[in-house]
Amino acid sequence: MYRPDSEQLAQPVARLHYPCGEAPAPGQAYEIAPGVLWMRLPLPNVLAHINVWAIDDGDGWAIVDTGVFSPQCVEAWEALLAGPLGGKPVTRVIVTHQHPDHVGMAGWLVERFQCRLWMTRLEYLYSLATVAETGQEVPPEGLAFCRRAGWDEAALDGYRNRFGRAGRMISRLPRSYRRIEDGAVLRIGTHDWQVITGQGHTPEHACLYSPELLVMIAGDQVLPRISPNVSVHPMEPDANPLAGWQASLSRIRRMVPADVLVLPAHNDPFEGLHARIDRFEQSLWRNLARLRDALREPRRVVDLFAVLFAVPVSGDDALQYALATGEAMANLNYLHVRGELDVRIDGAGVAWYCVRQSGQAA
Structure with a gap:
């Protein structure tokens, strides 16, 4: 799930700089780089926002990411x-990845301005698959995935x-x-933007970098x-995102300089890209060390939430419970x-994980 860093719930990450000032309110726009x-x-x-x-x-304007399809976002647009x-037209809509807060208003904008949707192939196809689930029955594979993680019947009802x-x-x-595609250069107005794709959060997430x-x-x-949610999903339960x-x-650290202005989908634009990546890596190794210690005895996925997350995870919030499950599975995989x-x-289809003993065969 999207979560604060474990030791800094209310503090900005050290060594990051936020040079762009107060965030715009809905209906406002601030120029933070030329054009x-x-x-x-x-x-x-x-x-709360994207x-x-x-x-x-x-x-006209090339739009990057679009918000969810909702009356509030329609009004804001x-x-x-x-x-x-x-009053200038939208010339194209570029979507970084398939989650609804990014692609949700893309079709609305494309239809309104009769322009093109620009996405990586996997993200476009996953978006279509997400829409196709609307109104469908809950797949048995999804329920089996949740049961394997240790969900009880109340949590399964939330999934349904x-x-x-x-x-x-x-x-x-x-x-x-x-x-x-990765490595492509998009000419937008008078500047070139390089496409850098990545995995983990989604299969073919696109970043745009202007040197x-x-x-x-x-x-x-x-x-x-x-921290972005990096999850295993029922569609691919053995994935290693x-x-x-x-x-x-x-790869981003190698290709993009440390002093770049980073425009994230959530929170504020910042400087300190390499320091932030260092922090992610430190958090990864810290979480894995905690898991190894916790898994000296067999545990289910749901038993590990308190080990991985600094905020409580409850089945009362079905979305957060699913995100926490997927992220815990990613660490375990x-x-x-x-x-x-x-x-x-x-016998009930629940998975129990334990650290392999030294010298034990795989």
Whole structure:
């Protein structure tokens, strides 16, 4: 789940600098780099907001990320289009990844301005799959995944009630899109933006980096005050997204200089990219060490929430419970792939994890 760093619940991360001042209110836009506008849209969850970006594209604006499909976001977009965006058209909609707070209003904007949707292939296809779940029955594989993690019947009811809800936060997507790929260079207005894709948070998340402006639009791949959710999902229960996220962060550090202005989807724009990546890596190793210690005795996924998360996780909040489960599974799968854990499935289909004893065969 998106969560504060364990030891700094109410403090900004050390060595980060926030140079852009007060965040814009809904309907406002601030220029924070030449031709780059910072806008903020409301979200109906604990995150409260998402940052979206408008880039001067000559005769109009290229929009990066869009907010969820909701009356509040429609109202905010109407105010932005009529106000700070000056009535100029949207020339294209670029979406960093498939989560509803990023892709939710994309179809609405594309239809309104008869422009193209630009996404990586996997993120576009996952968006279509999310929409397709709306109104469908809960898959037995999803229930088995949750039972394997140790969910009780009350938590399973929460999963049933939430299934398909994400698709309702995405406006009708066009059945045609413009594919963007890692390493591609997008000319937006008078500046070039390099596409840098990453894994972990989602399968083919796109960041946009402008060497000339020294700005990187980071989506959810790098956030300043909270950790992105890196999860295992029922569709691919044996995935190892934490390894992909770690490799992606290392690659971003090699490709993007430390003094870049990072434009994240949540919290405020910041400077200190390499320091933030260092902090993520330190947190990863710390969490793995805690898990190894906790797994000296067999435990279920749900038994490990208190080990990994500084805030309580309760089945009363179905979304947070699912996010915590997915993230705990990501840590466990990471250790299992490394050959450090044994997994036993009991008669009820629940998985029990334990550190492999020294000298024990894999």
